[in-house]
Amino acid sequence: MRRLVISALALLIVLAACGQSQATPSHGLVLGAIYPLSGPQAAGGKEELAGVRAALAVAQSSGALKTPVQLDVVDATTPQAAAAAVDHLVRDDHVPAILGTYGSTLSAAASARAEELKTVYWETGAVADPITAQRRYVFRTVATGSALGRMAVDFTDQVLQPFYKLQAPRVVVIRVDDVYGRSVGGGEETLASGLGISVVDVIEYDPHAYDAAVIASRVAADHPDFLWDVSYLDDGVAIWQALLRRNVALKAAVGTSSAFCMPDFSKRLGADAVGVYAADKPDSDISDAALSPAGLALLQQARSAYARANSGAAMSIPAVAGFVGGWTLFQNVRPRG
Known part of the structure; x- marks a missing residue:
């Protein structure tokens, strides 16, 4: 073929x-x-x-x-x-x-x-x-976006969940409201359902008009164990900074886009980038x-x-x-x- x-x-x-x-x-x-x-x-x-x-x-x-x-x-x-x-x-x-x-x-x-x-x-x-x-x-x-989303779910299921000894982890998905965010986030939701991982909230936002503080407050109210974030670089950094300012208690976060693998992500956040994993194509x-x-x-x-x-x-x-x-x-x- x-x-x-x-x-x-x-x-x-x-x-x-x-x-x-x-x-x-x-x-x-x-x-x-x-x-x-x-x-x-x-x-x-x-x-x-x-x-x-x-x-x-x-x-x-x-x-x-x-x-x-x-x-x-x-x-x-x-x-x-x-x-x-x-x-x-x-x-x-x-x-x-x-x-x-x-x-x-x-x-x-x-x-x-x-x-x-x-x-x-x-x-x-x-x-x-x-x-x-x-x-x-x-x-x-x-790879397709849904495949990258499934990578984040597999990592959560095979690595994070056993490490924290969680039987029923709670996950929040943050995703940009466009064809990219829906592809990656859709892959996450579909596989999570099959694995028994509870997606308690899906937060969509416009990358050109969003309030990172409002997003962080909504995540805090959901009390998730893990966060899967489908964002671009600027908004991804802003949202993560808002989560830190809000002191949202996460066991781990997985960024499912190249933004979270870029040197600029760690340069902008410094030590605050610790605790964010990334699922993307290889370098x-x-x-x-x-x-x-x-x-x-x-x-x-x-x-x-x-x-x-x-x-x-x-x-x-x-x-x-x-x-x-x-x-x-x-x-x-x-x-x-």
Whole structure:
């Protein structure tokens, strides 16, 4: 099945590239890329794009990429801008495929527009489940939001609950009220129900208009043992600070988004970040023992290429996601015949 999908993808790109060659005659291929390079999601967007660029460098230097490829990059910070970027890339620049988008709300809009235009959309980081649902032209190389939510529940069930010797733990879910929050939080609720973990409250909030103190007070009134938090970086920090000021007695909290794994989370909170676990995609510190020899060799190439282009920086979670997505695509791009 995987070979069939990849072969179909390669055919889609080759056929579309034939159309591109009529508009921009060259021996290379131009692919679109849409990421938030400014605004509140800029840090992750830049890192994910840098991971894609590292994958392109490795694919070119190793010979895995048989066709010269350039990226036509567009900065998009809102769903409307992301959809407009797809229109621009397809109609004006005639790209046969687009990579993106880091953020689920951006990807939901961009991928939907790409599907309408019958253009391959290659999602390298956004996790919201509906992005790929019933889509023929949209592909994704990272875990779904519901899978990340289930990771938090499994960690609670297999590690936290036995450690605290709780028979019936009480859990509160805080989640951002958008396609991302609903995907992750929905996965948490579904699995928790099957495991007999009681979700006593689900607190949804608008990331653009919320009161962290009110959220903290509601959590305190629920008297939970554990908290599962699906937030972005700014609101995640603000909510955790409000919980600490309110002296909410939690045994542990699990953040189910990359925000809780970002260095900025611990930098902003310092010692106050202690007690917050994170369930998300891996960064480049994944155990060597978990990889095949070929996988380990590729990871080492990825680390080197990323470090060379980014002042020696290690690969973050978004960077690894970008590399994996880029590598999976670039090694299957075929030259126009």
